[in-house]
Amino acid sequence: MVEKRKPMAVREAVQSVMNVEYTPRQEYVPLENSYGRVLAEDLVADHDVPSFDRSPYDGFAIRAEDSAGANRNNPVHLHVVGEIGAGTVFDGEVKPGQTVRIMTGAKIPAGCDAVVMLELVHEHSDEEISIKRSFSPNDNISFQGEDTKKGSSLVAKGTTINPGVTALLATFGYAEVPVALRPRVGILATGSELLEVHEPLKPGKIRNSNAYMMAAQVERAGGEPVLLGNLPDDLEACTEAAKDALKKVDILITTGGASVGDYDYVPNILRELKATTLFNKVAMRPGSVTTVGETNGQLFFGLSGNPSACFVGFELFVRPILRRALFSQKPHLRKTKAVLGMDFPKPNPFTRLVRASLDDADGHFVVEPAGLDKSGSVTSIAGADVLIVLPGGTRGYEKGMSVDILMLEDHKGSEWPWENIVASYRS
Amino acid sequence: MVEKRKPMAVREAVQSVMNVEYTPRQEYVPLENSYGRVLAEDLVADHDVPSFDRSPYDGFAIRAEDSAGANRNNPVHLHVVGEIGAGTVFDGEVKPGQTVRIMTGAKIPAGCDAVVMLELVHEHSDEEISIKRSFSPNDNISFQGEDTKKGSSLVAKGTTINPGVTALLATFGYAEVPVALRPRVGILATGSELLEVHEPLKPGKIRNSNAYMMAAQVERAGGEPVLLGNLPDDLEACTEAAKDALKKVDILITTGGASVGDYDYVPNILRELKATTLFNKVAMRPGSVTTVGETNGQLFFGLSGNPSACFVGFELFVRPILRRALFSQKPHLRKTKAVLGMDFPKPNPFTRLVRASLDDADGHFVVEPAGLDKSGSVTSIAGADVLIVLPGGTRGYEKGMSVDILMLEDHKGSEWPWENIVASYRS
Numbered sequence: 001m002v003e004k005r006k007p008m009a010v011r012e013a014v015q016s017v018m019n020v021e022y023t024p025r026q027e028y029v030p031l032e033n034s035y036g037r038v039l040a041e042d043l044v045a046d047h048d049v050p051s052f053d054r055s056p057y058d059g060f061a062i063r064a065e066d067s068a069g070a071n072r073n074n075p076v077h078l079h080v081v082g083e084i085g086a087g088t089v090f091d092g093e094v095k096p097g098q099t100v101r102i103m104t105g106a107k108i109p110a111g112c113d114a115v116v117m118l119e120l121v122h123e124h125s126d127e128e129i130s131i132k133r134s135f136s137p138n139d140n141i142s143f144q145g146e147d148t149k150k151g152s153s154l155v156a157k158g159t160t161i162n163p164g165v166t167a168l169l170a171t172f173g174y175a176e177v178p179v180a181l182r183p184r185v186g187i188l189a190t191g192s193e194l195l196e197v198h199e200p201l202k203p204g205k206i207r208n209s210n211a212y213m214m215a216a217q218v219e220r221a222g223g224e225p226v227l228l229g230n231l232p233d234d235l236e237a238c239t240e241a242a243k244d245a246l247k248k249v250d251i252l253i254t255t256g257g258a259s260v261g262d263y264d265y266v267p268n269i270l271r272e273l274k275a276t277t278l279f280n281k282v283a284m285r286p287g288s289v290t291t292v293g294e295t296n297g298q299l300f301f302g303l304s305g306n307p308s309a310c311f312v313g314f315e316l317f318v319r320p321i322l323r324r325a326l327f328s329q330k331p332h333l334r335k336t337k338a339v340l341g342m343d344f345p346k347p348n349p350f351t352r353l354v355r356a357s358l359d360d361a362d363g364h365f366v367v368e369p370a371g372l373d374k375s376g377s378v379t380s381i382a383g384a385d386v387l388i389v390l391p392g393g394t395r396g397y398e399k400g401m402s403v404d405i406l407m408l409e410d411h412k413g414s415e416w417p418w419e420n421i422v423a424s425y426r427s
Numbered sequence: 428m429v430e431k432r433k434p435m436a437v438r439e440a441v442q443s444v445m446n447v448e449y450t451p452r453q454e455y456v457p458l459e460n461s462y463g464r465v466l467a468e469d470l471v472a473d474h475d476v477p478s479f480d481r482s483p484y485d486g487f488a489i490r491a492e493d494s495a496g497a498n499r500n501n502p503v504h505l506h507v508v509g510e511i512g513a514g515t516v517f518d519g520e521v522k523p524g525q526t527v528r529i530m531t532g533a534k535i536p537a538g539c540d541a542v543v544m545l546e547l548v549h550e551h552s553d554e555e556i557s558i559k560r561s562f563s564p565n566d567n568i569s570f571q572g573e574d575t576k577k578g579s580s581l582v583a584k585g586t587t588i589n590p591g592v593t594a595l596l597a598t599f600g601y602a603e604v605p606v607a608l609r610p611r612v613g614i615l616a617t618g619s620e621l622l623e624v625h626e627p628l629k630p631g632k633i634r635n636s637n638a639y640m641m642a643a644q645v646e647r648a649g650g651e652p653v654l655l656g657n658l659p660d661d662l663e664a665c666t667e668a669a670k671d672a673l674k675k676v677d678i679l680i681t682t683g684g685a686s687v688g689d690y691d692y693v694p695n696i697l698r699e700l701k702a703t704t705l706f707n708k709v710a711m712r713p714g715s716v717t718t719v720g721e722t723n724g725q726l727f728f729g730l731s732g733n734p735s736a737c738f739v740g741f742e743l744f745v746r747p748i749l750r751r752a753l754f755s756q757k758p759h760l761r762k763t764k765a766v767l768g769m770d771f772p773k774p775n776p777f778t779r780l781v782r783a784s785l786d787d788a789d790g791h792f793v794v795e796p797a798g799l800d801k802s803g804s805v806t807s808i809a810g811a812d813v814l815i816v817l818p819g820g821t822r823g824y825e826k827g828m829s830v831d832i833l834m835l836e837d838h839k840g841s842e843w844p845w846e847n848i849v850a851s852y853r854s
Contacts, residue, residue, distance in 0.1 A: 031624060031639055032654060035647070036646070050633075084631075085660065087619035087620030087631055087632050088631055089630050089631040105618075105620055106631060147806055148806045154806055162835075163640050163643035163644045163738070164782075164807075164808030164809035165809045166640050166643040167636040167637070167639065167738075168808075169639070170639040171636045172634075173627075175624045191513050191532075192513050192515070193514030193532050197600055197601070197602045199600075200600075201474055201478055203516050203534060206478070206532065207599075209594040211597075213591070213593050213597065216462040216588070216589065216590035217590040220462070220589070233512065233513065360763045362763065362764040362829075363829070364791055365790040381590070381595075382582055383591065384591055402789075408589075409589070409838075
């Protein structure tokens with residue numbers, strides 16, 4: 001009566017999804033719209049920075065040799081032959097005994113090899129200054145290329161654009177920025193129990209929260225969510241909707257109907273679509289009933305209707321595909337370790353992913369499970385910064401033990417977090 | 428000749444900015460556009476979750492007492508009197524010896540007090556099942572309110588909306604979400620040396636990178652950047668532009684012209700605007716020439732033209748005002764500790780803020796200065812996840828020492844990070 005499914009290990013399930021080819025694409029956006037997007041090409045310096053020897057201060061450009069022997073009792077007097085405002089240059093060469101007034105960032109004039117800060121100068125008139133100490137050649141000069149040499153690769157493609165990257169893009173003239181095209185991810189909620197968010201509650205019904213939650217997860221991962229609405233439990237309607245959606249989006253996700261009950265249509269939809277089923281059960285909690293199929297190179301994710309199972313299924317299986325589509329070399333959730341801030345007494349026959357909040361005590365990560373850890377729980381997701389990974393076959397964990405965690409609010413990622421997930425031990 | 432300025436300690440400078448009143452405002456946006464925005468009101472449960480006793484599995488709802496004594500050799504047979512699909516309810520009461528087929532999430536029918544999973548049932552016909560073990564009352568029931576009680580405050584205002592918060596908003600019917608109005612932050616770059624990003628380089632000139640960088644910083648902090656262009660070093664033009672800008676934006680930032688050179692007009696602009704100068708020098712590196720004024724309740728930030736000084740000035744002084752305008756109770760950069768991954772031999776006569784990249788080794792933060800630590804450097808900003816705070820009056824730091832850090836890519840924040848900034852010690 002009940003279909004038997006063989007659970008696949010998490011790492012194999014993730015690998016089977018990653019084996020499906022997905023070629024990243026790029027587009028150009030104006031620099032001012034590029035914050036938070038992902039670089040589609042390496043950012044390369046097209047010129048030295050600074051692009052000329054320049055003054056780091058407001059002051060006077062001098063020939064260092066002119067200052068030899070200057071001291072408090074024996075100031076050296078120099079003749080001011082010009083002034084260089086920011087953005088202007090001094091034509092000609094500065095001769096012995098001469099100096100030029102110079103602004104921060106301005107180009108050092110020919111003949112000069114040092115800068116005296118304004119604060120160390122006595123200005124006798126517009127044409128004469130004196131200085132009371134000696135300077136060496138190269139004092140107070142920002143040299144051409146000292147920050148960056150032309151041709152340097154500064155930021156790798158696949159990097160999320162932060163304010164510092166923006167500064168570099170501006171410096172190197174990227175008025176239009178090559179960024180990864182955001183994959184379009186269709187989201188289809190199934191289940192006759194679903195109400196729209198604006199509808200009042202009715203007996204036996206719940207509001208559709210998974211679709212909106214996943215739309216936010218898609219945005220966080222860098223994709224473009226396409227909300228395709230709710231469908232009742234009707235195989236034909238669901239199959240038609242899925243077929244239609246696959247023409248409009250790059251990746252399709254459904255929530256609900258992935259289990260083995262009478263109204264769980266995901267296996268039948270995959271059959272109708274002539275899709276290859278990569279797996280339909282994973283040896284993990286929550287999210288064991290996650291089903292993933294592939295049809296003509298497109299991925300179809302049939303996630304659980306339980307909010308937390310849906311949440312975890314997205315982060316483990318959908319996110320890495322999205323990040324790879326954004327040129328990331330580290331498409332998976334970033335893995336590190338943390339100390340458990342409270343007991344977690346449940347045994348773990350299968351790999352368990354516990355939604356948890358991350359804190360730090362003087363630079364050490366501490367995690368605590370966020371609220372009620374049931375797969376039907378919606379409130380615990382709001383406080384979740386990380387997923388704690390408790391390997392299958394382990395007994396309960398105690399406060400103070402070291403655990404593996406996957407970070408949800410991070411754009412750096414991991415290359416492959418699924419090796420060396422460690423069983424319980426005291427830190 | 429040169430104006431004397433008295434440097435203010437960082438904490439006093441930040442406090443003087445925070446003393447200026449700024450009343451947060453709110454607006455409503457559709458749920459699907461709310462990801463990444465900040466809640467303007469506490470999110471409160473308007474109903475219990477679950478809102479009724481429901482089944483966590485596909486199976487059969489039974490009266491537990493009917494299963495008393497059932498075992499492998501003595502199965503109990505029950506009469507199937509109905510079926511509850513998701514979203515439907517069973518009218519009437521289930522009598523002794525009766526059972527109802529039930530789907531995951533459906534409401535437990537009257538009379539029943541336990542659920543038997545489909546896998547543990549033998550279905551003889553549409554009308555008859557048998558079970559081979561006994562169940563206790565309340566077995567496999569998700570009780571009304573077990574996740575969340577009506578009236579619970581679930582997420583505090585000032586919280587950035589993540590996917591889990593989105594799920595809660597959907598569950599509680601927030602089709603429109605009250606979010607903080609993003610403060611409009613005007614950005615005006617001054618300096619005759621500035622080229623537009625699309626312009627080719629010319630001798631003595633550089634492209635305007637600070638304005639775009641700060642626009643991204645404003646976005647990261649949750650504000651709305653308004654790019655107001657570049658202005659040459661012309662006092663009248665700059666003053667007019669500032670006056671005009673203050674009518675259009677909530678907060679105004681200029682970059683450049685904040686020092687004490689001939690072309691540094693910020694003090695004069697503030698005078699023309701009849702603004703109160705909160706400070707014009709801060710005992711820190713970089714960013715010592717940061718000037719902040721207030722006019723009719725509006726803040727005017729005169730940040731340095733040096734990219735790194737501008738960057739640091741924004742994060743220390745502008746960001747907390749923006750976060751407070753977004754209802755945050757922890758408006759400052761989040762402070763924690765990290766281990767220094769390399770030597771930092773420079774002495775620190777003033778508090779030094781070092782742009783650094785954050786990594787972690789098994790749950791311990793490790794930081795390394797990001798590239799060349801000069802205030803004119805632009806490349807080092809791209810790799811900066813954190814600012815290391817080295818207190819004034821300390822000598823060089825060695826690899827392995829513990830240092831205070833401020834986290835740039837974090838939305839949780841600190842209430843007040845400026846106490847207990849510690850001097851050098853070994854961890």
